[in-house]
Amino acid sequence: xxxxxxxxxxxxxxxxxxxxxxxxxxxxxxxxxxxxxxxxxxxxxxxxxxxxxxxxxxxxxxxxxxxxxxxxxxxxxxxxxxxxxxxxxxxxxxxxxxxxxxxxxxxxxxxxxxxxxxxxxxxxxxxxxxxxxxxxxxxxxxxxxxxxxxxxxxxxxxxxxxxxxxxxxxxxxxxxxxxxxxxxxxxxxxxxxxxxxxxxxxxxxxxxxxxxxxxxxxxxxxxxxxxxxxxxxxxxxxxxxxxxxxxxxxxxxxxxxxxxxxxxxxxxxxxxxxxxxxxxxxxxxxxxxxxxxxxxxxxxxxxxxxxxxxxxxxxxxxxxxxxxxxxxxxxxxxxxxxxxxxxxxxxxxxxxxxxxxxxxxxxxxxxxxxxxxxxxxxxxxxxxxxxxxxxxxxxxxxxxxxxxxxxxxxxxxxxxxxxxxxxxxxxxxxxxxxxxxxxxxxxxxxxxxxxx
Amino acid sequence: xxxxxxxxxxxxxxxxxxxxxxxxxxxxxxxxxxxxxxxxxxxxxxxxxxxxxxxxxxxxxxxxxxxxxxxxxxxxxxxxxxxxxxxxxxxxxxxxxxxxxxxxxxxxxxxxxxxxxxxxxxxxxxxxxxxxxxxxxxxxxxxxxxxxxxxxxxxxxxxxxxxxxxxxxxxxxxxxxxxxxxxxxxxxxxxxxxxxxxxxxxxxxxxxxxxxxxxxxxxxxxxxxxxxxxxxxxxxxxxxxxxxxxxxxxxxxxxxxxxxxxxxxxxxxxxxxxxxxxxxxxxxxxxxxxxxxxxxxxxxxxxxxxxxxxxxxxxxxxxxxxxxxxxxxxxxxxxxxxxxxxxxxxxxxxxxx
Numbered sequence: 001x002x003x004x005x006x007x008x009x010x011x012x013x014x015x016x017x018x019x020x021x022x023x024x025x026x027x028x029x030x031x032x033x034x035x036x037x038x039x040x041x042x043x044x045x046x047x048x049x050x051x052x053x054x055x056x057x058x059x060x061x062x063x064x065x066x067x068x069x070x071x072x073x074x075x076x077x078x079x080x081x082x083x084x085x086x087x088x089x090x091x092x093x094x095x096x097x098x099x100x101x102x103x104x105x106x107x108x109x110x111x112x113x114x115x116x117x118x119x120x121x122x123x124x125x126x127x128x129x130x131x132x133x134x135x136x137x138x139x140x141x142x143x144x145x146x147x148x149x150x151x152x153x154x155x156x157x158x159x160x161x162x163x164x165x166x167x168x169x170x171x172x173x174x175x176x177x178x179x180x181x182x183x184x185x186x187x188x189x190x191x192x193x194x195x196x197x198x199x200x201x202x203x204x205x206x207x208x209x210x211x212x213x214x215x216x217x218x219x220x221x222x223x224x225x226x227x228x229x230x231x232x233x234x235x236x237x238x239x240x241x242x243x244x245x246x247x248x249x250x251x252x253x254x255x256x257x258x259x260x261x262x263x264x265x266x267x268x269x270x271x272x273x274x275x276x277x278x279x280x281x282x283x284x285x286x287x288x289x290x291x292x293x294x295x296x297x298x299x300x301x302x303x304x305x306x307x308x309x310x311x312x313x314x315x316x317x318x319x320x321x322x323x324x325x326x327x328x329x330x331x332x333x334x335x336x337x338x339x340x341x342x343x344x345x346x347x348x349x350x351x352x353x354x355x356x357x358x359x360x361x362x363x364x365x366x367x368x369x370x371x372x373x374x375x376x377x378x379x380x381x382x383x384x385x386x387x388x389x390x391x392x393x394x395x396x397x398x399x400x401x402x403x404x405x406x407x408x409x410x411x412x413x414x415x416x417x418x419x420x421x422x423x424x425x426x427x428x429x430x431x432x433x434x435x436x437x438x439x440x441x442x443x444x445x446x447x448x449x450x451x452x
Numbered sequence: 453x454x455x456x457x458x459x460x461x462x463x464x465x466x467x468x469x470x471x472x473x474x475x476x477x478x479x480x481x482x483x484x485x486x487x488x489x490x491x492x493x494x495x496x497x498x499x500x501x502x503x504x505x506x507x508x509x510x511x512x513x514x515x516x517x518x519x520x521x522x523x524x525x526x527x528x529x530x531x532x533x534x535x536x537x538x539x540x541x542x543x544x545x546x547x548x549x550x551x552x553x554x555x556x557x558x559x560x561x562x563x564x565x566x567x568x569x570x571x572x573x574x575x576x577x578x579x580x581x582x583x584x585x586x587x588x589x590x591x592x593x594x595x596x597x598x599x600x601x602x603x604x605x606x607x608x609x610x611x612x613x614x615x616x617x618x619x620x621x622x623x624x625x626x627x628x629x630x631x632x633x634x635x636x637x638x639x640x641x642x643x644x645x646x647x648x649x650x651x652x653x654x655x656x657x658x659x660x661x662x663x664x665x666x667x668x669x670x671x672x673x674x675x676x677x678x679x680x681x682x683x684x685x686x687x688x689x690x691x692x693x694x695x696x697x698x699x700x701x702x703x704x705x706x707x708x709x710x711x712x713x714x715x716x717x718x719x720x721x722x723x724x725x726x727x728x729x730x731x732x733x734x735x736x737x738x739x740x741x742x743x744x745x746x747x748x749x750x751x752x753x754x755x756x757x758x759x760x761x762x763x764x765x766x767x768x769x770x771x772x773x774x775x776x777x778x779x780x781x782x783x784x785x786x787x788x789x790x791x792x793x794x795x796x797x798x799x800x801x802x803x804x805x
Contacts, residue, residue, distance in 0.1 A: 103522065104778075105777055119785070403611075
C-alpha cells in the first residue's frame, strides 16, 4: 500500500506536471498571437489575422484548463502540505499575492482579447494581447521565485526551539534568494522554446504536405522565432543554473551527475543506472575529469559527492540523474535545430524550402515539453528529502489526513480525462486549419486602393 | 495597536475579496445552474436563446471573476498562515470536492464555448458544466459553513472526528444550500439586464423570484440552525444591537430585491441583491470576531508585521492595476447595456412619478 507521504508527493507531482504544460503555453502563445496580429496590422496580410484568431481560439481552451489547474495547486499547497504553508506562508506568500494580481491582469485582458475583436479598436486589441503575454511571464517570475526559495531559502532566521520556527522574517530578502534569477530565466526561456518549437513542428509537418500554404508558412515563421531564439540561449542559462546548484545545493548536483563519492578530477557520466547499494553508477559512459572541467574549468578540481551527507539526506539518484540527462539532451538537440534554422535564414533568407530542416523541427517539436517535465523533476526530486532545503523535510510537511490515495486516484483520473479531451480538441482544431492559401495580398491591396 | 490594525485591515481585505468572489464568480455558478433549466424543446422554445445569453454573459469575464477566489487563498496563507493550514487540513474533503467541481466546470465551459457549431459533443459538455455549477458552490458553501460553525478546533483523535465531523452536520449543509440559492438568485437578476429581449427578461424574472424566496427560506433555516450549529456567531448576533441591526439590514435588502423584481425595477433589484449578499457575508465576518476562524483569534493568527506591511503594499499596488483593468473589462462587455438600462428605467419611472 502506498504511504500517505508518497501519495501526497505523487498528487503534487502529477498536478504540477499537468499544470506546467498549460502554464508554459499560457506564457508563449499570447506572444505568438500578438505577433501574428501585429503582422496583420502592419502588413495588412489577411491570413495573419486568421492565424491570430485561430491561435487565440486554441489558447482559450488551454488557458481555461491552466487557470483551473492553477487554482487546484493553490489549494493543494494547503491540502497536502499544511505544515509547510504554516511555516512558509509568511515568507513566500507575498510572491503568490503578486502572482495573483498578474493572473488577474492576464485573465482580464485575455477576456478582452478573445471576445473583443469587434468591441475595441485594433491597436487596443493588440495591446490587450501584449498585456496578456507580459502578465503571463510575470506570473512565472513570481511562482518560480517562490520555488527557488524552497531550493535556496533566505529571508529568515531559525528559532532555538524544536522544531525551529522562522524568526526575523524578511519577505523581500526571501525574493532575492540565490536560485531565483537563473531559475526564473531558465523557466521563461523553456516556456517560449517548448511552446514555440512544438507549434513550429506542427506547422513544419503541415508544410511538408502543403509547402505553399501561406497560413502554415506564417505560423511556422512566428513560432520558430519565438521558440528558436530562447532555445539557442537555453544551454547558457542551464549552465549558469547548474553552477548555482553546485554552489548552494551540492548534494542535488551530485545526484544530477550520479556522483556518489567526492572526487578530485570528477568524471562526467553519460547515461548509466544508479546502484544505490553499491554506491556507484553502472554502465555509464565516463569522460575523465569532465565534470570538474565543466564546473570549475579545471580537470583536477574536487567535486563534492553524495557521500558528504548521510544516506537519509540523499535524493533518489536514479530518477534525478536520468531526468537531468534527458533535459540536457533535449535542450542541446533543440539548440542545434534552432542553430541550423538560424544559419539557413542568415545565409539564404528562406526557411520553408529545406525538407530536412522541416523534418528536423518536426522531430524536435516534443522535446521542449519533455525537457520541461524532466527539468521540473530534476529540481523537485533533486531537493528531496527536503521540502525547504536543509530546513524542513517533506515528511514533516505532509497533512495528517489519511487515505490520500483516494484524492490521488481521483485527481489523476480527472486530469487524464481532461488531457485526452484537450488533445482531441487541439487535434481537430489543427486539422481544420486553412487549406492551401497562396500569397496574393500585396496585389489585392493595390487593387483595393485603385478602386477607392 | 499598529499590528492589530494591520491584521484587521488584511482580514477585511480577505472578506472584501470573498464578497467580490460571491458577487461575480458566485453569479457565474448561478448562471451555470440556469442552463439546467434552459434545455431543449421540452422546457420552452427559448432554450437556445437562454443558453446563448448565459454563454455570452459569463464568457469574457468568468476567468477574471474566478481570480477573486485565488486572491482569498493567497492573502489568507500569506497574512494568516495558521488559519489557512487549519482550514485546509480539517476541510480537506469538502475542499477537494469543490476543486474537482472548479476544474470540471471551468474546463467544460471552455470546451462548450469551443463547440458552438452544433456538434454532438456540445450537450455533453453543457451537462457537465451545469451539474458542476450546482455541485461546486454547494461544497464551497459547506466549507464556509463549517468554518462559521466553529468546529475546526474540535478534537481530531479519529478520522471521523478530525476530517468528517467539522462539516458533516446540518448547519454547514444549510449554508451550502443557501450559497447555491443566493448564487442562482444573483445570476437570474443579473441576466435580466444582460439581454434586451423582453421575453428572455421575463423568463429570468420568473426564475429569480422563486430563487429569491428559496434563499430567504434557507436563510431563516440557517439562522435557526445556527443556535446549535454555530453557537459563537449566534450568540454574537442575537446578543448585540449591531447583530440584530445587521440581520435586519440583510433581510431588508433581499426582500427589497425581491420586491424590486416584482415591480420590474431591474437595476434596483441588481443593486439590492448584490447588497444582500454583501451584507450577509459582512454580518458573518463581524460575528466571527474576535476569532478569525474559531478557535484562532485574529490577534494570534497573523504573520509578522513586516510581511503584513509588504503584503498591504503589494495589494495596494495590485489594486491600482486591477480596478482600472476590471472597470475596462466590464465597460467593454457590460457597460453599454447597463448604462442604457439605467436610462431606460429612469424614462419608464418618470411617467409614474
